[in-house]
Amino acid sequence: MKRNRRIAFLLLLPSLLLVAVFVYGFILWTGWLSLTNQNDLFVPHPHFIGLHNYVRLFQNPRFLIDLKNTAVFSLIFIPGSLILGLGGALLLAGGVRFEGVFRTIFLMPMALSFIVTGVAWRWLMNPSSGLNLLFHSMGLNLNSGWYTDPNIGIKAIALAAIWQLSGYTMALYLAGLRAIPKEIYEAAQVDGASSGQTFRFITLPLITPVTLSAVIVLGHISLKIFDLVVAIAGSSGGPAFSSDVPALFMFITTFQANHFAQGAGISTVLLILVSFLVIPYLRWSLATEAKE
């Protein structure tokens, strides 16, 4: 038994070391970098300057717009994907013909890269082609500027993200729904529960763990979204930064303007935001595991 443990530890050791260096080591390095003055390709005397980079960051209008955009994106993207996903899953779980076909169709977008989705939606939401043209041919005069309208911006990108990930949430919910024992529903039926009550008091509570996992996955995607934005709105972040996000700002700051310390600051802010989401989830899931 003891020997097995030692072997297990030895086998894990290489990946532990790699994770220690390449994940946690670099997180610490980035954190340190963000507290220094290394805002050029080559700084003769790198030294500690405290929170100066962060102060400047929170004075930067672009960064403040980015934070707002992230909030707007999350508020559309997460509930949108959850509702569409749950709706699709309920329909499929009810037993439809060709369920496998539908499942594949809905899941397919998830298999695409964000760049592919982005390019397709860029064309769809181009003001002079795509959806506008379609609406026009249907006699609807909805000439939206989509992502080129500074009042829409990130909301248009959230639409594309919902399209891509609601199939994935559907798959999660479908598995969750299938895992609920039939006996519970039968018992509810015997007790005379209406279908609304069954949904409200049995289905919803029992799929809460699924919802929670989905929120974590979708939430961290919305915090670190980058490729979809670049593919749709381009790397300038759209008119008046209406589709700009922190990850894009970080990329431009670091690799175009060579403000490495400032870029590290943006990354650190992103890491903190993600950890607000992930740490409670990890604690919760570890606690549930321990209970079992």
Add this chain to the structure above:
Amino acid sequence: MKFRNWLVGFSVAVMALGMSLAQSGKLEIFSWWTTGGEAAGLLKLFDIYKQQHPGVKIINAAVAGGAGSNAKAVLKTRMLGGDPPDSFQVHMGHELIDTWVVNGFMQPLDGIFKDNGWEKVYPQGVLELLKWNGHYWSVPANIHRANVMWYNKAIFAKYGLTPPKTYDEFFAAAEKLKKAGITPLALGDNGIWASTHVFETVLIGTLGADGYKGLWNGKTDWNGPGVKKALETFAKMLSYVNSDHAARSWDQANDLIIQGKAAMFIHGDWANGDFMAKKFEGYGWAPAPGNADIYDALSDSFGMPAKAPDQQEARWWLELVGSKAGQEAFNPLKGSICARTDCDPSLFNPYLQWAMKRWKVDTIVPSLVHGAAAKESWVAAINDVMTLFVTRRDVTQAQKSLAQACVDAGVCH
């Protein structure tokens, strides 16, 4: 036994590789020229190089993607990691100097300039831009002009217009066109640099050549009335652009001229190549309003990293890039003019012949957007200001941010 065989085979392979490297030199050229005329021009240069130096193996390390942004990121990794290419494409001026020269990553090229007598064949304005600390740091392969106004000849004829020389003339023409239902000015700023590009010509047109050059060394006040006037003019111009400008790229804006939906387009002379590629002949050109006798120049140049692994091969490369034969081979394909003044005009199309004439007599100023006038972080900061300005048109706020950007760049105090 098997393992030993494998080992022997492997050592033989390694030795063979080593010998092949020892026998002939190699040359690694880094660029973002991967498509169209610019890739054709680069390959043409490689062909000439191979004829001159048959033993040298050329490695084409080109990185594709938007105006070199990907390539620049790769280059930074390689330079900082101590693995520089033998020579790399870089915009002439501050993009090269502030990023690489100041930090000691490049070597001076004075010997090449002197041995080839280049100081006599390049215009003084360019030699100034190539110099830093009294030395030359790169060899310009070509010259593009940024401050050109392209126009649709048929539309101009129909409404009896001539290319506007001043902003007053521009706005008078624009008003006339707007009333006729034609977009006066085409813009495609899905990459914000296209807007900054127009603003750059407005700065030149408002401040003049010296005033504009002074912006980049702190002699012209960013808080002064000139910059304010330029911002106001630019804001007014923005009210005459196509409403879907944020959805279009520069070449899609050029399509508006080709389709006769827009009348004017202020852009660099790569638009000329776009017109020709799309087989459109009804276009004319003139200096942007207020930009007569001023040549807003940008150049792709090649430098030599201090730690370039193949110094002699790199030197041959730079000598080819700067030579008459090299520039005459490269530029007609790239759609730009020679940085030298002694190229044969008959090799070039009518627009380029016009540009070559202007190149000899105009005052040369460095382009901001295209890396000649200011360092990359400063350009990025100005692009950020423009992103907000194009939508909000808040002159006071923009001027304040521009002044701050100059301070951040370490030029203003």
